[in-house]
Amino acid sequence: MVLVAGTGMTAFNRRKDGSGFRDWASEAFEEALVAAQIGRGDIDALVVASESDYFSMQLNPASVLADDFGLAGVACQRAEGGGASGQVAVHAGVALIRSGVARRVAVVGFEPSASYLSGTAVSELYGYSFDAWTDGMSGVSATALYALSAKAFMARCGATFEDFAAIAVLNRTYACDNPLAHLPLEITLDDVAESPMISDPYTRLDCSPLSDGAAALILSHPDAAPQSRRQCARIAGIGAGSDRVRLGDRADPGYFAGKQIAAKRAYEMAGIARPETEIDLAEVYDAYSGAQLQAIEALGLSQDFMDEFRSGGFTQSGRLPVNLSGGLMGQGAPVGATGIAQAVTCVRQIEGTYHSGLQLRDPPRVAIADTHGGVATVCAVTVFTEAPQ
Amino acid sequence: MKYQLVLDYHLGEGALGPYLEGLSEGTALARQCRRCDRVTFPPERVCTCQTKDNLPATYGWKTLTGRASVIHRTYGLGGGFALARFDGADNLAVCRIDNPGREGTAAVLRATGEYRPAITIEIRGETIETID
Numbered sequence: 011m012v013l014v015a016g017t018g019m020t021a022f023n024r025r026k027d028g029s030g031f032r033d034w035a036s037e038a039f040e041e042a043l044v045a046a047q048i049g050r051g052d053i054d055a056l057v058v059a060s061e062s063d064y065f066s067m068q069l070n071p072a073s074v075l076a077d078d079f080g081l082a083g084v085a086c087q088r089a090e091g092g093g094a095s096g097q098v099a100v101h102a103g104v105a106l107i108r109s110g111v112a113r114r115v116a117v118v119g120f121e122p123s124a125s126y127l128s129g130t131a132v133s134e135l136y137g138y139s140f141d142a143w144t145d146g147m148s149g150v151s152a153t154a155l156y157a158l159s160a161k162a163f164m165a166r167c168g169a170t171f172e173d174f175a176a177i178a179v180l181n182r183t184y185a186c187d188n189p190l191a192h193l194p195l196e197i198t199l200d201d202v203a204e205s206p207m208i209s210d211p212y213t214r215l216d217c218s219p220l221s222d223g224a225a226a227l228i229l230s231h232p233d234a235a236p237q238s239r240r241q242c243a244r245i246a247g248i249g250a251g252s253d254r255v256r257l258g259d260r261a262d263p264g265y266f267a268g269k270q271i272a273a274k275r276a277y278e279m280a281g282i283a284r285p286e287t288e289i290d291l292a293e294v295y296d297a298y299s300g301a302q303l304q305a306i307e308a309l310g311l312s313q314d315f316m317d318e319f320r321s322g323g324f325t326q327s328g329r330l331p332v333n334l335s336g337g338l339m340g341q342g343a344p345v346g347a348t349g350i351a352q353a354v355t356c357v358r359q360i361e362g363t364y365h366s367g368l369q370l371r372d373p374p375r376v377a378i379a380d381t382h383g384g385v386a387t388v389c390a391v392t393v394f395t396e397a398p399q
Numbered sequence: 400m401k402y403q404l405v406l407d408y409h410l411g412e413g414a415l416g417p418y419l420e421g422l423s424e425g426t427a428l429a430r431q432c433r434r435c436d437r438v439t440f441p442p443e444r445v446c447t448c449q450t451k452d453n454l455p456a457t458y459g460w461k462t463l464t465g466r467a468s469v470i471h472r473t474y475g476l477g478g479g480f481a482l483a484r485f486d487g488a489d490n491l492a493v494c495r496i497d498n499p500g501r502e503g504t505a506a507v508l509r510a511t512g513e514y515r516p517a518i519t520i521e522i523r524g525e526t527i528e529t530i531d
């Protein structure tokens with residue numbers, strides 16, 4: 011077990027104040043450090059998550075942030091797995107502690123996905139997140155690849171445009187109660203249908219935004235946390251897996267097989283035998299509305315996920331609330347920070363300190379965070395639990 | 400502050416060279432496993448038979464007809480894209496659709512030239528009589 015001694019995150023949005031990623035990363039780190047009730051000198055290692063130097067114009071960002079954070083001499087490294095970068099970094103931090111290499115690790119993710127470059131430029135760069143040498147050369151966008159995967163999923167599962175739109179609406183509704191969220195919107199199913207078509211079945215409101223922001227965790231070995239933080243939430247399981255990089259090489263382009271592998275490994279480490287009944291909260295990777303349903307399927311969160319989705323089982327008042335933060339679609343998606351922000355949500359929900367309108371009355375005992383890079387190519391799942399009673 | 404980065408790449412094509420050269424000329428050059436005969440377009444570097452038992456396999460190139468069947472397609476701001484199966488291939492290919500909006504599932508490969516060679520198809524309707 012590894013404790014999450016402290017959490018921090020900035021607002022996710024498009025910055026218009028002239029601030030930069032080094033400011034956001036420092037803000038998130040300082041908040042997590044204060045929450046963990048430890049000093050800078052207690053940090054043994056820093057793991058930084060960031061997807062692309064093209065966004066930040068900074069190679070080797072861990073060295074720069076270690077210096078900015080005042081962590082002279084600390085062991086530092088960067089972790090990267092496309093959209094999964096944040097949780098890949100969390101897993102790297104957990105591995106450092108479990109292997110005995112470090113006792114306390116700061117994990118910090120950031121991305122200037124919104125204000126540094128034009129949306130057109132960022133979208134073109136995202137096109138190289140897949141197999142840049144084959145699919146990427148066609149100029150295919152992330153949205154088009156996700157759309158093709160969604161078409162295969164819809165054909166197999168009977169999911170409809172309206173199902174996807176309902177997710178786009180709900181996640182933006184949750185974002186209205188999240189003061190750090192990028193897209194708190196009061197919208198209807200018609201608004202989703204009438205927004206510009208990006209790549210059918212996905213309209214603009216089915217897509218997550220490009221966001222700026224940062225998030226941070228302070229991880230600790232149970233024996234190395236301050237006494238005051240020994241009852242905090244912990245990481246009980248981590249699991250990672252991958253799928254064929256090209257949709258066309260997969261047995262079913264609409265099924266997230268790499269995610270299923272990652273989840274199985276995380277559940278095994280956490281001792282979860284029946285994920286469809288043992289998990290109380292999930293933050294899943296909704297880069298697009300349909301991807302949320304595809305994730306729920308692959309994570310094994312229900313015995314009949316389409317039926318349970320349509321009957322409200324994954325809403326705030328349902329059996330297993332999903333993406334109460336607003337997810338990527340509502341809270342936002344500064345890539346390197348995204349997976350770490352999911353962890354922040356899970357930990358604060360377990361500890362009962364989440365945003366008041368979204369905090370579950372009975373805090374979850376077990377929560378999972380799920381991210382991926384590519385179209386669910388590099389997958390990372392983390393299981394969080396309350397402290398043993 | 401303002402900043403601009405302009406990059407001009409000369410990418411090493413390696414094992415993908417024959418495939419990419421074929422695309423620029425409009426030829427569907429697939430990779431064939433000599434051990435199990437699996438044919439892949441776009442090409443897989445390691446065949447699925449080898450990933451199962453780790454025994455050695457050798458590979459060659461096979462020219463396909465260039466005809467394809469569209470399985471799924473999407474249209475939008477960036478144009479049209481499809482998942483299609485080329486005749487004789489065991490995998491699917493992500494393709495740019497040269498004539499988005501055209502009905503039908505029968506398609507043929509189109510030459511893309513030397514800049515960013517990629518699988519580009521023209522949809523011909525429900526069936527194809529001849530490839531020109």
Ligand SMILES: [Zn+2]
Nearest residue numbers: 432435446448
């Ligand atoms: Zn073979």
